[in-house]
Amino acid sequence: MSEIILHQYPQSPVAEKVRVGFGIKNLEWRSVEIPRIPPKPDLIPLTGGYRRTPVMQIGADIYCDSQCILRELEKRYPEPAYYPANEHHYSGGLSWAFARWTDDRLFAQTIKLVLAGAGDALPADFAEDRGRLYFGPDWQTELEAAKDEIAHIRAQLRGQFMWLDDWLAGQQALQKEYVLSDKPGVADACAYYLVWFIRGRWSGGPELLSEFPNLQRWEEKVKAIGHGKSSGMTGAQALAVALNSETTTAETCDKHDPQGLKPGMKVGIGPDIDGGEVSTTGVVHAVSSETISLMRESTQTGTVCVHFPRVGYRVEALG
Ligand SMILES: N[C@@H](CCC(=O)N[C@@H](CS)C(=O)NCC(=O)O)C(=O)O
Numbered sequence: 001m002s003e004i005i006l007h008q009y010p011q012s013p014v015a016e017k018v019r020v021g022f023g024i025k026n027l028e029w030r031s032v033e034i035p036r037i038p039p040k041p042d043l044i045p046l047t048g049g050y051r052r053t054p055v056m057q058i059g060a061d062i063y064c065d066s067q068c069i070l071r072e073l074e075k076r077y078p079e080p081a082y083y084p085a086n087e088h089h090y091s092g093g094l095s096w097a098f099a100r101w102t103d104d105r106l107f108a109q110t111i112k113l114v115l116a117g118a119g120d121a122l123p124a125d126f127a128e129d130r131g132r133l134y135f136g137p138d139w140q141t142e143l144e145a146a147k148d149e150i151a152h153i154r155a156q157l158r159g160q161f162m163w164l165d166d167w168l169a170g171q172q173a174l175q176k177e178y179v180l181s182d183k184p185g186v187a188d189a190c191a192y193y194l195v196w197f198i199r200g201r202w203s204g205g206p207e208l209l210s211e212f213p214n215l216q217r218w219e220e221k222v223k224a225i226g227h228g229k230s231s232g233m234t235g236a237q238a239l240a241v242a243l244n245s246e247t248t249t250a251e252t253c254d255k256h257d258p259q260g261l262k263p264g265m266k267v268g269i270g271p272d273i274d275g276g277e278v279s280t281t282g283v284v285h286a287v288s289s290e291t292i293s294l295m296r297e298s299t300q301t302g303t304v305c306v307h308f309p310r311v312g313y314r315v316e317a318l319g
Contacts (some may be wrong), residue, residue, distance in 0.1 A: 042235025059245030
């Protein structure tokens with residue numbers, strides 16, 4: 001099997017989620033460090049436009065978004081499982097439902113606090129890029145308003161971290177150290193990266209978290225899992241891997257697809273929020289309720305298969 005390549009940078013919180021995912025399965029992976037703001041000249045030819053971090057590459061298969069990345073890792077490396085099975089339940093669906101809370105609203109509020117909480121310390125190009133991405137077309141006004149609302153945002157986060165602390169106290173009482181089980185899983189990675197981000201990147205983070213003893217105990221346990229084993233690779237080497245590989249994804253269709261998407265159709269896809277991002281266009285290769293995979297070609301990469309989650313993304317049929 002081709003090597004796992006993660007296109008990322010060390011400060012990226014969502015990459016930290018995936019790094020913990022590597023740790024849970026104790027995987028070996030290659031790290032390509034990408035720029036923190038566009039242009040990303042060695043990444044965009046692989047994704048066809050998607051610029052967010054992280055992106056995983058395995059040969060000529062390109063997985064955009066941590067949802068897609070972690071699901072693919074679970075398929076390829078099923079043990080130890082990301083969805084630990086307890087005596088009475090299997091936690092797959094619940095893990096992803098939990099992830100919609102952490103990755104959608106909680107992530108947005110955490111980002112807001114970190115960016116607004118940095119005050120004027122953000123470099124102008126970084127503020128402009130992340131402002132447009134996370135605060136929308138009116139980002140300057142929105143960011144200024146958020147700076148006056150730190151106490152409110154903090155109250156929003158405090159209440160939600162309290163839920164997590166309370167849940168973890170309950171788990172502890174059942175001799176379970178992790179979010180859904182006595183073993184770590186995807187739900188732990190999905191909650192941990194926000195705690196990691198807020199502790200490391202907002203000056204008030206450690207104080208905010210100090211109120212939550214159960215959360216802190218769990219945080220130490222997740223931190224101790226580590227990130228598996230990584231070694232570096234250059235962007236040019238990763239492009240050469242794509243050029244010399246072929247997708248291993250089979251063509252599939254889904255007769256119940258609500259949008260009638262089928263292999264062979266030309267579509268555009270991107271995150272379902274206005275972050276000013278470029279859509280990726282390509283020809284549908286595989287479609288399911290969870291994932292859509294597009295074939296694309298470029299001189300730098302040859303033919304690649306680019307995978308996106310369905311939830312949180314908008315697919316538009318083109319012509
Ligand atoms: N839903 C995406 C979110 C990815 C995301 O927003 N990542 C942030 C940073 S960790 C990002 O892309 N920031 C801008 C960038 O790196 O260019 C996922 O789960 O992978």
